[in-house]
Amino acid sequence: MLVGCSRFLSRVHWVLKFTNTYVASRPTHYCFQRQSDYHCLSCDFIMGGSGRKKRICIDDLGKEQKLMTSIWRPVSTKASSSQESLMKDSTIEPGDGGQIQEVGSNTSTTMGETTEPATSSSPLQENIENKMRDSSLSAEKHSVSVKVGAPLFRFIKGKGGYTQKRIEDEMKVKIIFPSSKEEEFVTVEGISIDGVASASEKIQEIIDEAVRSRNLDYSHFVSLPLAIYPELVDKLFDFQHSILGDGDSCIDENLDTDSNEDEDTTVVEEADQLSKKNADVAVELKVADDSESVKVNLTNISLVSYAPKASKSSAPSDLGIDKSIFIKPKTFHLTVLMLKLWNKDRVKTATEILQNISSKVIEALDNRPVSIRLKGLECMKGSMAKARVLYAPVEEIGCEGRLFRACQVIIDAYVEAGLVLENDANQRLKFHATVMNSRHRKRAKQKRNVDSFDARGIFKQYGSEDWGEYLIREAHLSQRFSFDEKGYYHCCASIPFPENMQVE
Structure with a gap:
């Protein structure tokens, strides 16, 4: 064939x-x-x-x-x-x-x-x-949209886009970010359903890890505004000016310290100059012959004591104090609860929760006004020599615990809704009015890595300061880093507290 x-x-x-x-x-x-x-x-x-x-x-x-x-x-x-x-x-x-x-x-x-x-x-x-x-x-493409939120985009991208590129290469997908910051969805595209699903799961893991870490800052908090009182705002401005003034604050640099800090070179130099000027120092030198040898009789050297150097005030910057660590008087408040709300849905849910529990909060207050007293200063942790947070203690007038119970109602509602991180949910509420916080320090202004400040002089002057008594009028869901026309934090939602005694 x-x-x-x-x-x-x-x-x-x-x-x-x-x-x-x-x-x-x-x-x-x-x-x-x-x-x-x-x-x-x-x-x-x-x-x-x-x-x-x-x-x-x-x-x-x-x-x-x-x-x-x-x-x-x-x-x-x-x-x-x-x-x-x-x-x-x-x-x-x-x-x-x-x-x-x-x-x-x-x-x-x-x-x-x-x-x-x-x-x-x-x-x-x-x-x-x-x-x-x-x-x-x-030829067929599969895509999934993942609701993330603009604050979390940077964690998915990673430094220099490394994290995004690694996911795309490993999963054979393309991650598309929205062009507008108002949009909150990230799209994952790929030719493999398994690849798209794996990439979506990886993105969710990144989100969960970022939320638990300190790299994602708190975005909102429940506050009890105190800046609504002009007299209190004026006191805080006076407090700030006295500390940052031209020495009238009388912050003493010679107070004892509880750590092995470096010796102040200024003190050493002044002591040397003082000793040179003093003519009463007796040192007898005997020369035996014309040689260069000198005999010193140390037993005949008289001991001289000097009067203590006059107290001088250090510059605030030498004590780790600058304007950035002071709380802005127009934002003065009591903090009830810190929240991380990284997308619009969570903000909307938090807003609705606060509004829905208004009646329960008033009931916890026995439908009566509640006032507080601010007196003195205390350090949150550590010592006054190395303070990080300085605050005015809060005392409820009448000591009935009604304010604590009302705030606990708010906390429980947010915990039940799943909007509170586990670590924050386990912390016990402690009322305090922060006046200074080193975490707010603007790093560009500091010459070295200073995460604390010396508050001993401040405590000496304001440790028993009476800041006044104030009525708590409302609770806000406040947004950080955003302010209203009066200078207070932007209010996403609020509920009123009783202001007048109910007469039966």
């Missing part, structure tokens, strides 16, 4: 040669049938040597580019004449009864390509179907 086929193909070749016909049409697909075996190919034939090469073109009609699979396989050890053949739109019946039938042509080809024997049509058909199925899936 192969010999007859070869001769016929040779004749066709010569006819095409003499007619100067150039065939650049789509390659011809043929099916060889013999002994119930079917073989398909779509290229030219060259037979010779100990083997033949086969190239099968698999067409995906759903894509513009064609997929090609090359297979090399020896099929014969017999030599035969090398002939080049090309057939188109014809059916050949060799003498041995075998049949070569054209089945179609749909891609471009070039004359003189090497060909190889056909393979079984059944595996080839399955391969084509699998390729087309995979191609269809690869």
